[in-house]
Amino acid sequence: MxxxxxxxxxxxxxxxxxxxxxxxxxxxxxSYSIWTSEEIKVKLDKWKDVYPDFFHMTSAQEKYGLPAAGSDADCPFHDVTGCHNFIITIQDFITHPEGSYTSARLPEVYWSGCLHGNERVGPTSVMHAASLLLQAASCEALPRTKDKDEIAAARKCRHELEKKGISEHQRKWLARLVSTRRIVMTPTTNALGYYKNKREEGRIDPNRDFPYDVKDPEDCMQTIAGRTVNEIYREHLFQLSLTFHAGTEVVGYEWGAPHWLGKLSPDDVAQVSVGSAYSNYGGGWSASKAYAYGTMNDLVYYVRGGMEDWAYAGSWDPDRVVQCEPTSFDGYPKEKTRYNNSTLRIFNMLIETSDDKEPKLHLGNSVDVLNKDTKGNGHISRNIRLALLAAELVEPYVSVFKVNELRLSDDVVPLLTAGEESCRKGNTVMVAKNTQQVDISWTVGGSMTIDNTEVWYAKLDDVEGRDLDCLKHPSDMAGFVKGEIIGGTNGTSAFSSNGAFPTPKVDEPDGPIFTGRISIPSSTKPLDQIVIYVSARVDQDWKNAPSETYAPLVGPQSHIANVRTNPDWHHESAGKFVDGRLDWFSRPLYVILGDFEDAIGTQSGHTVGTLEHNVRFENHNAGQGGVLPKSARKERMWFPxxxxxxxxxxxxxxxxxxxxxxxxxxxxxxxxxxxxxxxxxxxxxxxxxxxxxxxxxxxxxxxxx
Structure with a gap:
């Protein structure tokens, strides 16, 4: 009853x-509309004050000493001469402080809102994508204490996001992206052109201004827009980048230079995979089909000095890179267009957002904007999703979301200092002492194809002394036992054309769902700990050469393809690191055998359910003296x-x-x-x-x- x-x-x-x-x-x-330069600046100034732990803002003029394009009459909404090129960094600066080990190894993504100032969808799209990330991360970080105001704020922001169509799983996904990546964006890369609604910066086309496949050293780095991008790229090791344009509706990738007409790039297999994901997740509506995707030479037209091929091949195809000697703006040091072997190996994809340069209709709205089948789909809606998908795909990850029948509260919590102690506190569950086996469910993200996934476990005492924290992946699984996989060991991501497989249930994360089982060693005693990892190997087809004609005849050259297929891949530049691996691991999960049975269990032989330690609040007497620890979900107190x-x-x-x-x-x-x-x-x-x-x-x- x-x-x-x-x-x-x-x-x-x-x-x-x-x-x-x-x-x-x-x-x-x-209902989305195109934002003006001033509206963008007002919004950026607000975010700087509201999200100081996630949002840093500067400009090419302030950071790199570049002059501003334009005169006193241009961009008068801020007290400077000309139009400043604003540079935004979204990162969890508490979990990954600048200069720290983890900050130097964050996977990096770049969004360029517009190189052509009259192609207007991109800037507003990246601004809305950034807004979603900041809202979700700041909300997911609450509450940090038991303070009533923080708890009330946590409830309120979750409710507000839910009203906008952002589900719990989507909120956690967005927060994960902020806390495990670095996203750099220039909303109005061509700041002067965007303000004046003109294609060029002055009289120069910024997308002919990069030092790849150009003939004259004076014909590159003439614009402040081009120099801004160059300075940013020299300071980072981006793996994925989106540059938004307009004039047709296409996702374009390499090659796009005249030298490579009729050829595919060495990374074509991976580029097709990523391009198809952008097209699929962007979707379409009655007036617009899903984006076509293919090489720029095939679907758009070739250009000399294009940003895309420069960003992809500038480090490994030096024969087509020139050192620029422009005369505009009092010149630019030629050594800044001399690149090392690491900087320019990026999937820098061209997004032609709309047939009209500045569409007036079908811009979309924010209802369920993260769902590709939303009735509010439009030019801005789908490019919000594309920007977020770039942040998703930049690095694979494994996320455990359920132990037995208990759905875990957290995997990644923003604004927490990452370390072994905090990792254990935040990823620990308790089961009854006579438990013989534990079931684990997880999803795999940041990838397109899951080739294989496994679950590993060991008694903590047997692997003491190893790095068991949230900072590094295990170097090997010595001392661990492989668990049993229940069901399939491979699948596809939610962003593939076939959708997530194995298919998630309604109340599960949107990605492919896998389940494994571990057997508790017979020697385990109450209060002993079991440490569990889940691993996944993904996108192994990306290491293959394209089946058709490609050039040059080398293997894949991009960071993103090699990071997941080549364990010997290692690059460092400007204090940033990119390292390859085959297997990607979850954060360690700790299972404690409790010393309790509940009253019904004592009589019926059934043990108490799985209990989660709280990552926000300390548990008192957890599992000690037969006292049941409180459920973490109860203590969070933020359900609507x-x-x-x-x-x-x-x-x-x-x-x-x-x-x-x-x-x-x-x-x-x-x-x-x-x-x-x-x-x-x-x-x-x-x-x-x-x-x-x-x-x-x-x-x-x-x-x-």
Missing amino acids: INTIVRILFMAYMAHASIDRETVSTDDYE VDMTFLLLLGALVLALCLFCACLCRSDGSEKFAPVVQMDDEDDYAFDSAPFSDRADTELELRPMS
Whole structure:
């Protein structure tokens, strides 16, 4: 009867929640429009104040000492001469402080809003993509303490994102991107051209201004836009980049220079894979099909001095790179167009966003903007998704989201210092002492094809002394035992044309879902710890040469292809590092054997459910002396709450109390009563997880006095 009551009320609440989720008023979404230069500047200034731990802003003039293009009459909304080229960095500066080991190894992505100032979709698209990242990361970082204001802010921001169509899994995905990558963007790369709504910067086309396949050293680095990009690239090791244009609707990649007409690049297999993902995730609508994708020479036209081929081949094809000697703006040092072997190995893809340079219709809106099939799809909507997908695909990752039937609260939490101690606190669950096996579920991201995935485990005592933290991948699995995989060991990502496989359930992350099982060693005692890793090998077809004619006759040259297929790949430049590997590992998961059984379990032989240690708040007496640790989900206290939920919860408590009272009167045997714990911070929370967080809700029962 108890289970029946619980399930009925749970279904009623979830039905109510789903109605709220689908009912979106016009106040909850934004109809997109093209932002002006001034609107972009106002928004950037606001973010600088609101998101100081995630958002750094400078300009090419401030950082690199470049002059500004334009006169006093241009860009008058800030107190400088000419138009400044703003440079934005989105990064978790608390988890990865500048100059730290992890900061130097973050995978890097670059977004260029516009090289041509009259091609207007890109700047607004990257601004909205950045806004989503910042909102999600700052929200996911809350609450940091038990402070009531922080808890209230955490609830509020989650509710607001939900109203905009950003689900829990999507919020966590966006927050992960911020906390595990570095995203650099120039919203208006051609700042003067964008302000004047002119293609060129002055009289020079910035997308003919890069030192690749040009004939005259005076014909490159003439623009401040080109020099801005050059300075940024010299300072980073980008793997993926998007440069937004307009005039047709295409995802274009190398080759796009006249020297390579009729040839494919050595990275064509990987480029086709990434290009297809952009096309698929961008989607289309009644007035526009999904993006065509292919080489720029085939789908657009060749150019000399194009940004795309320069960024891809400038480091490994020196025969086509010239050292520039421009005369504009008092010249530019020629040594700044001399590149090392590492800097320019980037998939710098051209996005031709729309047939019209500045479309007036079909810009889209923010309703479910992360879903490609949204009814609000449009030119801006789909390019928001493309920008975010670039951040996703730049590096593979494995994320454990469930242990037994408990869905874990967190995998990546922004603004936490990463280290072995914090890693253990944030990735630990407890199971009952007589547990014989543990099931693990995970997803694999940052890739297109999952070739193989495995689960590994060991008693912590057997692998002590190894680096078991969230900073590094294991160098080998010596001392670990391979677990059992339940179901398939390979699959495809959510961004492939076939979608995620193995297919996720409704309440699971959007990527492919895998499950494994570990057997607890018979020698394990209560309070012993088991450490678990999950590994994945991905996109191994990217190391293959394209099947058709390609040139030059070398293997893949890009960082992104080699990072996941070549374990000997190592590059460093400007204090940044890129290293290859075959296997990508999850953060370590620690499983503690508790010294407890619950009251029902003692009589029925079933053990208590899996319990999660809290990554935000310290547990007290967790697993000690038979005391059950509180559920982390209970202590977080940020699930959406409204009066309907409170009424349903009250009805549940009343029904259970009446039922237990009846049991007490029925006979003299020992009875069990549900425990409802009322805390100062959350006076409506159960000791166990709230209904919305558990697949099969269980109530803690204790003997009645």
